[in-house]
Each structure stands twice: as structure tokens, then as C-alpha cells.
Amino acid sequence: MSFKLFYNIAPTKNNISNAEPNELSFIWNDNDNFGISLRRTDIHDMFDVLGMDYEWSESEKDSLVFVNVGSIPHQSERFEQVVKETSEKYKKAIIYTSQEPWQLNYIEKILDKYENIILMDNSVPVEGKQLLDRYKPFPFMILRMLSIPSNIMMVYPQLNYNRIKQKYNCLLWNWRIEKHVCLSYLKKNRLDINNLITYKKYNEDLIAQDNVIKRIDEFFKGWGSEQDEDKKQMMNYSKKLISSIEDFNLDNDIRLEPVFPSINSSFRALPRYVYESTAFSLVCESFCGSSWDFDENQQSYYKDSQAFITEKTLFPLMNGHPWITFGEHDFHKAMESYGFRVHDELFDLSFDSETNALNRIEQITEIIKDIDLEFVSRNLKYNKSETHKKILHNKYQMFNRNSFLWKKLKLQFTKYMDEILEL
């Protein structure tokens, strides 16, 4: 079946424009040489990667109207304005982003208010369950990694596993609370020494230090630091770290000059040594704030979307590097549900179902402390090891267009599109 994608200006162009002609685009990779938006959308790139048949149409009838809001914050007035205008203009439309995840309380508010609006963000759907008919989370980040027009990707076809000197790399560039917490645990346990870590301080021009301290306070207290002396001590350490720590940069970063002076959302490249000098990648994933609860058996379950998967985990996997992720709870389970194999032959992943983020990072820290570099190196060097097989398997899932992963993604997306057309 061929889907019809509606356009109101021209094919491949977004159905909304920037508020101001000269402002930076909210869509990644949408700019001319002067940084000005050309009103590009990327929905067709997603259809292409999934191998779904589509055509462009300027008739709304039987077409899917995608309004791409990119990285416009869903809490903002601008977002609400776009939804309102879209709701008034079209019979039904999909407010869509392939870049960002949204939170349930905002999603519910929008869907309650606008009956003809469908929301589709970059989140991971809950296995076999859809909380709201008009909310259709989809892990677009996986698609973006394989889309040539969406970003420039630099993947090493084969790593040399004979040059490992350090246990792990952990790239914490761009300040986020979970990255800061992760670094705090690593530093406090002196695991930053002799390993490859990057870090970027919060942007002092945008956030006052008091506010950063407040966020750390809230994060730790939210996960029970008031009832736990160790966590309280860690919170104090984490707060102190804010004023003492400096940026850690990667040596010899890759640049595409003059277009992309460093890695960003449209240029994904890391120097080879990041993977070849370290035995594994400790990934600090983004936390999207998926909503979850406990059932009557005290088992946790996700309501709207499950643990968030981004390029942070996918990139080491595509490059053939073992990985362990500090993400939302059941992150590794989410990866398995898409056909990836987790490295439980190297790491005790029992922390994965732990719902308390601080307990999770504590346990990860212990794993890293205890892991034997020689053991991991041996596994990497021996090409018949389980680790090697998993690396091959995961690359196959990502790169083979008929793998379980791509079949599953296509099936899910087709189901969504059919449901939207029937609404």
C-alpha cells in the first residue's frame, strides 16, 4: 500500500515554518549555508528507511498530514500554538517529531483539548500496548541512524581489539542532570582515573548555579537520598563537584570542515581510539521521563512509552563495541525487545529492572569497579567468544534491511499509519 503524505508548500517541505524567518530551525539538518531554515521535513526519510511506499499529495483527502515540530519544547507556548493552528486548519493531523520525546502529562493535556490531533514523538512504544489511541510513540532515533539525508554517519567497519588500554569510555558531553550524577558516582569511586571520560559543564549563560544545585537536590531527593546516608553523601559530593569541575574534551575530535566543526545532531563521528583504546562503552542514555507504575505484584510497568533508546547506545553498537547503559529502568530489556543482544556475558545486568535510578548507577559503578579488564579484552580478541557473536549479531540487526529489528519497526509503523487513516 502506498501512503499519501500531505504537503501545503512543496514535497519534502514542512507543513509549518519557523516563527521568525531568520531564527535557527527547530528541525535538525535544515539550514542553508547561513544557518537559515529551508523548512525541511524528514518524515519521508523515515518512510524511506523503513522501506515504506509513499507519494506526496497536496490534497488532504486520504493523506497523512504530518506537522513536524522537531525540537520545539512541548511545554512551550509555541508548541501549543502550533497544535492549535494545526487543529483548526486540518480535519486531522499528526504533530510529529523524530528528535524528541514528550511526557505523558503534556500528551494527555493536548489530546484532551484537541480531538483531531495525533501525537507522534521519538519514544519507544510499550511492547504490545498502546495507552492512548492518538499517542503513537516510535523510536525514530534508530531510523535516523540509517538515514543518509538525516545525518552524516561515520562508522568504523572493523575495530582493532588488540589495542585496549582502558576499561571504558563514557561520553558525557552536554550537561544533563543524569550525566552529572553518573560522573559524580564515577569520580567518587575514582573510576574516572585511567579511563576515557568527557564532560561539559552546564551553560552558565543559560542556567544559574543555584538552579543547577536545586536540580541535583531534587534528583537525589526524588530517589530517596533523605532516607539513605550514602545517597545523601553522594548528593553533597555531586553538588560540590558543580563548582570545581571543568570540561573534559576528547583529544583529536573529528571535524568536517567548514560545515561541521564538531560532532552534533547532524554529524555523528568519533575518533577511532574512543573504541579501540577502551574495552567497552559505558553509555549514559537520555532519560525521557516515561511514565511508569507498580502493578499489584509490585512489578514495575511502563504506561505510555518504555526506556528511551538514542544514538548514545546505538553508536557503539554500530561500531562493534560492547556497551552497558545507565538509562531508564529496563533499558536493556527494551533493547532485547528490538532484537539486540545485551552483554550479560560481561556484565551482571540485574540492575536493569531496578526502578531507582540512584540504585542503578550505584550497581553499575560496582560492576565497573569489579570488572576485569583482561577478561573483557580476552573476550574481544577471541573471535568465537560470545561477546564477538553478540557484536556481529547486533550489527546485523542494525544494518541488514531484513533483520528482525527492521521488520518489527516497519510492522509497528504500518499499523500506526493504518490506525491514523481509520480514525
Place this chain on the structure above:
Amino acid sequence: MTTIKVFYNKEPNKNIVSAKDGADVWHDIVLPDGAQSDYTGIGDILNTLGIDFEWSDNLKGSIPFINVGSLSHRSSKFYKICEYANMNYDKAIILSTQEPWQKNILDKFLRTFDNLFFMDCSTHLYDAQQYHKRYMPFPFLLTKFGSLKSQITVVHPNITYNNQIKAFNCLMNNWRSDKHVLFTILKNTISNFRHDAGNLVEENMVTYRKRQDENSPIEFTYANKKDQDKDFLRKLEDGLYKFNNIELENEVYLNDTLGFMNDRHFDCTFRIIPEHVFNDTYFSLVCESFSGSEFTKDFDPIEQGDIVNFIDSRPYITEKTILPMLNGHPWISYAEIGFHETMTELGFQIHDELFDMSFDNNDCLIQRAQSLVTMVNNLNYEHIATQVKDFKSETRQKILHNQNLILNKNSRLWNELEYTMIKYLRVFNEF
């Protein structure tokens, strides 16, 4: 089809032969510490085609792909690798995903080694027919564009269609005789595009690189000696010494400051053309590579004209034509005879709404270039400007169609390529 087993003798993803044997695989790089990666790209190709496969170190039921890369098929090392494969395997595929081979040489190998199959990057015959069941041409350069591990591909998703300052771009870095022919004609043709015009090289965005080895003899010949233009042949000869390098302005560089790949610009695993090349010109005049596909010209009583029948493979398709298409730029190619027809057969839409394609079936490569340049120099650029600017025009529809054909993983092109490869592998398994 059941899961294909790909044989390895060292480890998965490693080539069966190495650089020491003469294999010259693009991704088989020498690392800073001197180690050789011995990489073979066959897994990446199968992944891109969506073919189910697994690696096996057991020869029984598995396929040994021996990747020789760019090793010349005329070299003694190539012969030695074939000898090695002939003696060590019941049957094997000698593979190059990078280079096309010529029929006269291949025939000798096919006769000498009756258990070897040869798979190069020429374009397969229509409906995956084969002139010899052990020769399997496959347009691997197309599949490389679908594989992130094969190369870094840079596509500019936002080229503009309303700020052109020149008629066309024609990028001819690295000397080849066909590029020299086209450059000579462009250099000796006064441009009609502007009234104060110089020649077509001066007035357009043309690059050229002088021949490195100036002493090796070159013979430029017309297919029909009676048609020889001696004056033009002299210009070709003179140009070998007179023409200077012309480089592209504002190149894009990939910099890894470890020095491992410092200041890389366009190469075999980094495919980028700066955006201004497309923004500043109406179309890309592509000088394709020539692989030497053999053909006959026969009279077709229905069409009442000559038709071209390819014998071993169809015209060679490379990144030179694919990149403008991916970037959404109109294109026309100076290539092997019947190139545009072959592109049409593969599902691409050619720009016959802009260009008269009658030059495409001229079997003399010099006359083909001359007809093409004459046609390009007499184009109605107002018409082209209107076509290119209007997103509803035939040209823009074709641009979208061609991008979709390459980028959509379930397009007719990818299904045909998958079908062709599966057919080949079945022939191998049944042999």
C-alpha cells in the same frame, strides 16, 4: 532462500586473502600501529541487500568470497590469487566490489579456472541474464551508497534551485582518457550561455587533473576511421601537455587530527561534493567511468533503427552519477553507450525533458562526447531554469523519484538488486 553461509578462514568479516597477496580493498586499511585490518566488505553488501546470511568456518555449504578489491585483473598477483583459490577450494568467487573487469581477460580466466566464479562491479545484464554462468557482474557501487560501513556519504538535503550562476558542473579530477576527451571538447567550445563568453570550461564549474605519467603512450581513436577529425586528435594530443589542473573551490575536509586521515576530501570511502557545486549550477554534466562493456549493434525491424545489445555487462554506474542524483540535482552523463537507457531499465528517470538523449547510442566515444557537448551548449537555459525552480515540473518530479529509488529500502531498484544477487548465489550453490 535459506540463509547464505559466507566462508571465513581467519574470522568473520576478514578477507580470505590479504594485502600481502595483492588484495587492495578500500576499507582494508593500515592502522597507525602498522596492523592491517584485512577487511572484506561482502557482509556489508549482503546486509544492504537484506539477504539473510551467517559466517561459517566450515567450507561445506558455504561460499568463499575472495575479495581482490582494486588489484588489476591483468596482474600476476591476480592470477596467483586465482591459482590459490582454484587449488584450495572446490569452488569460490573472485570478487571485486570496486572495479569492473574486461571480457577478453575474464574469458581467459573462465577458461583456465573451471571452478572459479568472477563477480565484479559492472552492471548486470537485463533480468540478471548471464553470458557465462560463472561471470556475475553486479553494480556494487550502488550498494555502497546504501551501506554506512562501506563509506561516509554526505548528502545535502537542502540544495536550492534558484541561485544558479553557471550552467553546469563537470568534475573530472583524476586523469582518465575519457575525461581528457570531454575536457578537450569543453575547452575548445565557445559557450553560448553568455554573450561575453569564453569557452565552456571557463564559463562553467569544471575541474581537471593532469595525467601523472606523461610518458606513457595514449591512442585516441574514432570507431570509424573514415570519420576521423585530425585537427581534433591533435588538440587531444596537445592538451596532454598544455592543460593545467583546475581544482574545486571551497572543498569540504574531514579532519581526524590523529593524522590518520587528515584533510580528507572526496575519496573512495568519503563521498562528498560541496553543496555550492549543486546550488550554483543548473545540472551536473557527469563524466562517468568506462568499464569496457562489450556490445553489438543490430538493426531492429520494429523500431526501424539500431539497438544496442550488451554481451557481458551493461554500462558502468558509479558514484559520479549517483551523487548528483542523491543530492537532487539534474544530471546527464558522458558514459558508455546506452548508459541512460540502462539507467531507465533500472528504474531511474532520465532528464529527457531537458536534454536530447540521441547522443547516447553513438558507438564512437569521441563523437558521443562531441554530440553531447553541442547539445548542452545549445540548451534553452530559460526553460531549464523554469523547470528546475518549479517543484511541480517534470524535472523536480524526476528528482524526487530518483532520490526515492536510491533511498527507499523497498524500492524497485533494491528489490531488483536483491533478486539478482540471490539468483547469482543460487547459481553458485547449484554448480
